[in-house]
Amino acid sequence: MVDVALRQESAEVVMPSRAQVLVRMRLADKAFQYLTQATALGVLALLGCIILALIIGALPALRTFGFDFLLTQSWNPVTERFGALAPVYGTIVTSVIAMAIAVPIGLLVAVFLTELCPLWLRRPVGIAIELLAGIPSIIYGIWGLFVLAPFLQVHVQPLLIDVFGEVPILSSLFAGPPYGIGTLTAGLILAVMVLPFITSISRDVFEAVPTVLKESAYGLGCTTWEVFRNVVLPYTRAGVIGGVMLGLGRALGETMAVTFVIGNAHKISPSILAPGTTISATIANEFTEAVGDLYTSSLIALGLILFAITLVVLALARYLLLRVERRLGG
Amino acid sequence: MRSALYARRRRRNAIAMTLSLGATLIGLGWLVLILGALLWQGVNGLSLKVFTEMTPPPGAGGGLLNPIFGSLIMTTLAVLIGTPVGILAGTYMAEYGRYARTTSVVRFINDILLSAPSIIVGLFIYEVVVAQMGHFSAFAGALALAVIVIPVVIRTTEDMLLLVPNALREAAAALGMPRAYIIRHVAYRAAKAGIVTGVLLAIARISGETAPLLFTALNNQFWSSNLNAPMASLPAVIFQFALSPYADWQKLAWSGALIITLAVLTLSIAARVVTRTRRQS
Numbered sequence: 001m002v003d004v005a006l007r008q009e010s011a012e013v014v015m016p017s018r019a020q021v022l023v024r025m026r027l028a029d030k031a032f033q034y035l036t037q038a039t040a041l042g043v044l045a046l047l048g049c050i051i052l053a054l055i056i057g058a059l060p061a062l063r064t065f066g067f068d069f070l071l072t073q074s075w076n077p078v079t080e081r082f083g084a085l086a087p088v089y090g091t092i093v094t095s096v097i098a099m100a101i102a103v104p105i106g107l108l109v110a111v112f113l114t115e116l117c118p119l120w121l122r123r124p125v126g127i128a129i130e131l132l133a134g135i136p137s138i139i140y141g142i143w144g145l146f147v148l149a150p151f152l153q154v155h156v157q158p159l160l161i162d163v164f165g166e167v168p169i170l171s172s173l174f175a176g177p178p179y180g181i182g183t184l185t186a187g188l189i190l191a192v193m194v195l196p197f198i199t200s201i202s203r204d205v206f207e208a209v210p211t212v213l214k215e216s217a218y219g220l221g222c223t224t225w226e227v228f229r230n231v232v233l234p235y236t237r238a239g240v241i242g243g244v245m246l247g248l249g250r251a252l253g254e255t256m257a258v259t260f261v262i263g264n265a266h267k268i269s270p271s272i273l274a275p276g277t278t279i280s281a282t283i284a285n286e287f288t289e290a291v292g293d294l295y296t297s298s299l300i301a302l303g304l305i306l307f308a309i310t311l312v313v314l315a316l317a318r319y320l321l322l323r324v325e326r327r328l329g330g
Numbered sequence: 331m332r333s334a335l336y337a338r339r340r341r342r343n344a345i346a347m348t349l350s351l352g353a354t355l356i357g358l359g360w361l362v363l364i365l366g367a368l369l370w371q372g373v374n375g376l377s378l379k380v381f382t383e384m385t386p387p388p389g390a391g392g393g394l395l396n397p398i399f400g401s402l403i404m405t406t407l408a409v410l411i412g413t414p415v416g417i418l419a420g421t422y423m424a425e426y427g428r429y430a431r432t433t434s435v436v437r438f439i440n441d442i443l444l445s446a447p448s449i450i451v452g453l454f455i456y457e458v459v460v461a462q463m464g465h466f467s468a469f470a471g472a473l474a475l476a477v478i479v480i481p482v483v484i485r486t487t488e489d490m491l492l493l494v495p496n497a498l499r500e501a502a503a504a505l506g507m508p509r510a511y512i513i514r515h516v517a518y519r520a521a522k523a524g525i526v527t528g529v530l531l532a533i534a535r536i537s538g539e540t541a542p543l544l545f546t547a548l549n550n551q552f553w554s555s556n557l558n559a560p561m562a563s564l565p566a567v568i569f570q571f572a573l574s575p576y577a578d579w580q581k582l583a584w585s586g587a588l589i590i591t592l593a594v595l596t597l598s599i600a601a602r603v604v605t606r607t608r609r610q611s
Binding site: 025026028029031032033035036037039040041042043044046047049050053054056057104105106108109111112113115116117125127128129131132134135136137138139140141142143145146147192195196199223224225226228246249250252253254255256259260280283284287288299300303306307310311314315318322 | 339340342343346347349350351352353354356357358360361363364367368371415418419421422423425426427432433435436438439440441442443445446447448449450451453454456457458477480481484508509510511513514534537538539540541544545548565568569572573580583584587590591594595598602
């Protein structure tokens with residue numbers, strides 16, 4: 001009894017009035033709102049900070065070499081002459097090889113998953129393809145170095161050299177000894193890495209095509225391929241291109257897998273069998289060993305170029321996908 | 331004439347469908363090849379020593395204890411830093427600012443950050459943290475990983491909160507709850523499984539990241555639990571050991587690769603299971 005009475009008494013003492021509680025609740029609410037808003041804006045600031053930090057870091061190199069930085073092939077830490085041409089070239093060539101392989105295969109896998117695959121098999125196959133995206137890039141690297149590169153060196157590259165050795169233009173493309181590692185190998189690994197991105201986005205947009213459209217085409221007597229070619233693909237073009245661009249963004253910036261198999265040679269070789277380098281591989285290989293401010297700054301300038309390229313590609317990809325989303329939602 | 335046309339169309343269809351089946355088999359084949367090589371090479375070198383001994387000098391026996399420890403520490407720290415930030419920002423986008431213009435801008439930028447090259451993040455943290463402090467540190471490595479965690483968590487948090495039915499929020503509001511209370515006690519609770527999935531995916535993503543660690547946390551040949559000093563991590567050690575000419579280092583690199591892949595695959599499967607049970611209930 002006493003206990004209860006005591007508790008009531010003390011409760012009355014500390015019990016704040018209704019108005020006070022409301023004020024406190026409103027304050028807490030506002031505080032939480034501003035907290036979340038500030039963090040959301042922080043994400044914008046984060047991107048700004050990344051760009052700013054890269055520009056500041058790259059400034060010494062850009063000031064020393066100016067626009068020539070983009071056009072010079074020499075990369076010489078001893079004389080401190082740095083140019084971005086070889087890594088930029090390597091980045092673009094490996095990405096082009098990767099896309100040339102991954103886009104057709106990725107789209108065909110998506111066709112298989114949406115048109116051909118029996119229903120019960122769709123989920124497992126889809127998950128398996130997506131697992132490819134989940135494997136860390138360093139795993140691709142170690143696999144490429146120890147499994148794929150020796151295989152290419154012994155079985156594939158000599159064949160390419162033999163077959164194309166006599167053909168006028170292709171002979172320079174496939175010239176030189178079979179190293180195993182090199183631009184072609186890096187492009188192949190990248191193709192496997194971007195494949196799941198292209199497949200999963202194309203599959204999603206293919207599935208979003210209204211069934212009525214497809215059924216009316218089938219009703220006219222179209223084959224599955226004709227329905228895909230003339231109905232599904234035109235309807236989903238923006239989405240497919242968005243997915244391809246997303247894959248391209250990934251291929252351009254991929255670091256570890258490429259670093260393992262590219263060979264890190266700062267020269268532009270017409271042969272895709274020869275070792276080369278990419279922007280990200282150069283940074284990964286040399287950054288910790290870079291002595292001197294100009295060397296470090298040149299590497300950061302390379303990073304800036306890479307970031308600028310990927311920003312444009314990714315922004316375009318997201319814009320296209322956003323348009324598709326709006327059309328489907330609206 | 332007519333039947334020739336039909337035959338050609340049918341033939342073209344058959345070719346295209348065979349190609350699509352072939353493409354799928356190629357895709358699945360790569361997966362089998364990679365996982366097969368990993369299991370074959372990794373299990374070969376796997377032993378209790380891998381988990382109990384430090385990284386050896388070339389030619390001596392040893393394990394991967396210090397990089398495993400380092401990876402765990404940095405991943406944990408990155409998740410601890412990145413998750414609250416990601417959840418708060420995602421909360422703003424799905425709750426307070428659902429129809430605000432800021433939200434669509436943030437979403438666009440966040441989607442770009444989500445797929446930005448991770449080596450850029452490493453350069454950024456190097457400039458902002460390492461260059462200012464004057465030395466490499468595990469803390470810088472964790473920060474770099476946190477920058478990668480944030481967009482993943484934002485994305486899933488927003489998506490999952492948007493899935494929470496509005497009737498729940500309205501019912502709570504009708505009881506007189508303030509909005510912050512509704513979000514924390516109704517919306518979060520309803521979206522819990524989804525948010526956990528996001529965090530799991532983020533962990534899976536960063537546990538294999540190498541590029542941002544190379545010049546933030548660097549690497550360390552020895553045991554170190556000092557956050558202010560360079561720390562070993564599994565991916566960095568794999569990078570160093572795999573490219574070395576020593577057979578026993580390469581063997582350890584394969585074991586490390588197997589450990590990482592198993593961890594990542596387990597996490598992604600766990601993430602799928604979490605979302606699945608949520609859908610069923």
